[in-house]
Amino acid sequence: MGKTIAEKIFESHLRDEPFEGTKVLDIDRVLCHEITTPVAIADLEWRGKDRVFDNTKIKAVIDHVTPSKDTKTAIQAKMLRDWARRHDLQDFFDVGRNGVCHALFPEKGYIRPGFTVIMGDSHTCTHGAFGAFAAGVGTTDLEVGILKGVCAFREPATIRVNLNGCLPEGVFAKDVILYVIGQLGVNGATDRVIEFAGPVVDGMTMEARMTLCNMAIEAGGTCGICMPDRVTVDYLWPFIQNDYVSKEAAVADFAKWHSDADAEYDQVLDFNISTLAPQVTFDYKPDCVKNVVDLAGTPVDQVYIGTCTNGRIEDLRIAAQILKGRRIADSVRGIVSPATPKIFSDALAEGIIQIFMDAGFCVTNPTCGACLGMSNGVLAEGEVCASTSNRNFNGRMGKGGMVHLMSPATAAATAITGVITDARSL
């Protein structure tokens, strides 16, 4: 019987099986941010175990609220910063070099095919785009990861999602994943890995694959995962060129992780993407999804472009193409947050930042900020936000606020008209 990519990674990283059905894996990357890590650090200190298993495998960033907005967030940042210095972490990203974790860590080349990755953040599933098993965990799992470099899992079954056909003009990875979540439901992939395959995925850039995997958790998935291929190699090449004689050799090596043709799946779902239209959420759950045209005309107060889902350079390019030479509606506040300093500076070099500013957008530094209602664009009661983020939960971007999730193209079009708009109709 063949194996899935997730099964291959589990097998190669198995440290222990303390009880039947519980697999303790060696972890290649333990990623940290300032919201969930300080409590783990404090607990380790309290237990007299203030140690790290390997300071080259632990990476840390201050990203959720940065620069700090008040005393409490300054203390969180300081706790992470002091800890990173105390243990001489090789890769710690502070103000000026920091960006949204799930955009920053891949950009630095830290995530490789076949890796195991944990982080105290549910959207860690993003890193599965590289063919890694990457799972969000809580603070206690993170703490054990920091201390021992291990994490326990029930071996997840896999749902294979075949994305067939091709992406229509004006339809993007975000539309695809919103549609898939709408089909699976918020509970549809719980304790499962979602394996994305098919011609649509093969044709996607790493940025688009990250958008796809980012929202696996919104269907309850442990991890989203894509097969590492030539696109993966091209993206990682600056970081791996000394390890392989050629790109072809790297492609061949990465192929060892691919799911076998006779692997066993919990479910296999086939979707024809060729007929897909731009998608948008309504209500307070990410599986409440409609075609944008069905919600067209809904007024919004704020448009937010950024986050670990859609704050990458490709996303900003898509939005800028629509915004170029136009102004956003007077009734709308536009906020754009490039997800990392590199994305910011690339956008600057490409003239994208100027386009956003000319259109009337406020450009913020890289941070999570408004995505989780902590800073830089929190909603007031009764306000509506068109957002490229991943969660529309009640109160997510501010108590009493409503969030509609959509692609950067839909968000840009919505900013121009002030009401939810299909960008293809402009």
Add this chain to the structure above:
Amino acid sequence: MEKIFKGPAIFLDRNDINTDEIIPAKYLTEVTKEALKPYMLEDLKLEGFDPRGETLKNARVVVTRENFGCGSSREHAPWVFEVNGVHTIIGQSYARIFRQNMFNGGMLAIELPKEDIDALFAFSQQGEVTIDVDVEAQQIKACCGGQCQDFSFEISAFDKALVQSGGWVEFADARY
């Protein structure tokens, strides 16, 4: 500290209660568990539910439906229950990270089949339900006005060991 999995239950009749509802992100700037105490379930969208009410204040057990604890990985969600004396959740299903966070902290996220959850909700119509969980025997006793019903539940050997050994940090540090 020995944890007691016993006490009055509060019934939250909804699927997909997420961690933003259990503890909103604006409180994640706290770095101690105790500081979370006043905010338990503050943003829960459920008709008739009062986050400041006596029923919640007295509750030691939460009974709910499907996919409880979905969304963010924040362990602040189990912690806000813990500091309010709620060590047991009984539901039809959970989001993976929330479930593991509960067991990792030595608390219970018990799964019961739909019939049993329905029976518990029906029982709650008669008055205040008190629940007593025997982890070793994997039995739940639910009592209301002198009447009692018993339910048995499954728990993985690992999760049971975590609850009995005081959580994952101690377990892992002793073993790895």
